[in-house]
Amino acid sequence: MNDDLDAAKIEAKRQEMERTLRRGLSKLDKILPRVLRQSGLERRLREHALFSLWPSVAGEVLAKRSRPLYVDLQSNIVITVSDSAVAQEITLARMQFLQKLAPLSRAAGVEIRGLRVDLKHYHHKDEPQPEEEHVTLPDPDEEELRTIQLGPEQALMLQQLTQDLTEQGKESDPRQEKINKRVLMTYELQLRLGIWRKSRGFPVCQACGFAVSRLHSREQLKVCFNCYVQSPEK
Numbered sequence: 059m060n061d062d063l064d065a066a067k068i069e070a071k072r073q074e075m076e077r078t079l080r081r082g083l084s085k086l087d088k089i090l091p092r093v094l095r096q097s098g099l100e101r102r103l104r105e106h107a108l109f110s111l112w113p114s115v116a117g118e119v120l121a122k123r124s125r126p127l128y129v130d131l132q133s134n135i136v137i138t139v140s141d142s143a144v145a146q147e148i149t150l151a152r153m154q155f156l157q158k159l160a161p162l163s164r165a166a167g168v169e170i171r172g173l174r175v176d177l178k179h180y181h182h183k184d185e186p187q188p189e190e191e192h193v194t195l196p197d198p199d200e201e202e203l204r205t206i207q208l209g210p211e212q213a214l215m216l217q218q219l220t221q222d223l224t225e226q227g228k229e230s231d232p233r234q235e236k237i238n239k240r241v242l243m244t245y246e247l248q249l250r251l252g253i254w255r256k257s258r259g260f261p262v263c264q265a266c267g268f269a270v271s272r273l274h275s276r277e278q279l280k281v282c283f284n285c286y287v288q289s290p291e292k
């Protein structure tokens with residue numbers, strides 16, 4: 059008799075907990091921005107697609123002496139520069155660059171609210187780090203990338219971005235549509251690059267899953283350079 063009562067109590071408690079959990083989850087789902095629901099890899103690839111369009115924002119000349127590194131926690135795009143003259147030039151043109159970035163970042167689904175420059179990491183690529191896992195193969199050109207077949211995972215990620223863009227498309231103008239297409243194409247190239255790199259034995263970042271030529275140690279993890287500079291040192 060008592061056992062039955064206890065069992066009923068336990069069952070009632072369980073159901074209550076389940077309801078609370080469900081309520082919490084659906085609330086979470088509503089408040090979490092889309093960007094947080096994306097997988098780390100999806101997010102990283104979208105950023106890379108956006109970053110590869112940097113020359114169209116900064117112009118070829120400035121783009122040769124600067125490159126986007128990552129998007130920080132305050133949604134600033136962090137641009138690393140070769141020297142202080144370039145830093146000054148980019149800082150002065152900041153508002154103009156942010157305006158040009160806006161339709162691109164909207165298409166990529168990467169929120170950009172500000173821009174800041176970084177003078178520390180521009181030459182990082184050239185620093186020898188023989189103790190860390192790396193490959194020295196150069197990346198393939200666009201033509202070679204186009205011959206690579208997307209796997210189911212990449213096809214899904216491409217479909218997700220296409221879907222995001224279609225949802226936005228309702229209120230967008232023809233110019234935005236052109237930009238969307240361009241971002242989509244760049245994104246697809248990033249997906250193909252990922253496949254190509256993995257098949258060539260490039261090491262994979264333990265934080266975001268992107269295949270890169272070299273990994274860096276950060277808090278017991280081997281991570282890509284973007285993840286490395288993005289996570290604040292403790």
Ligand SMILES: [Zn+2]
Nearest residue numbers: 263266282285
């Ligand atoms: Zn990473």
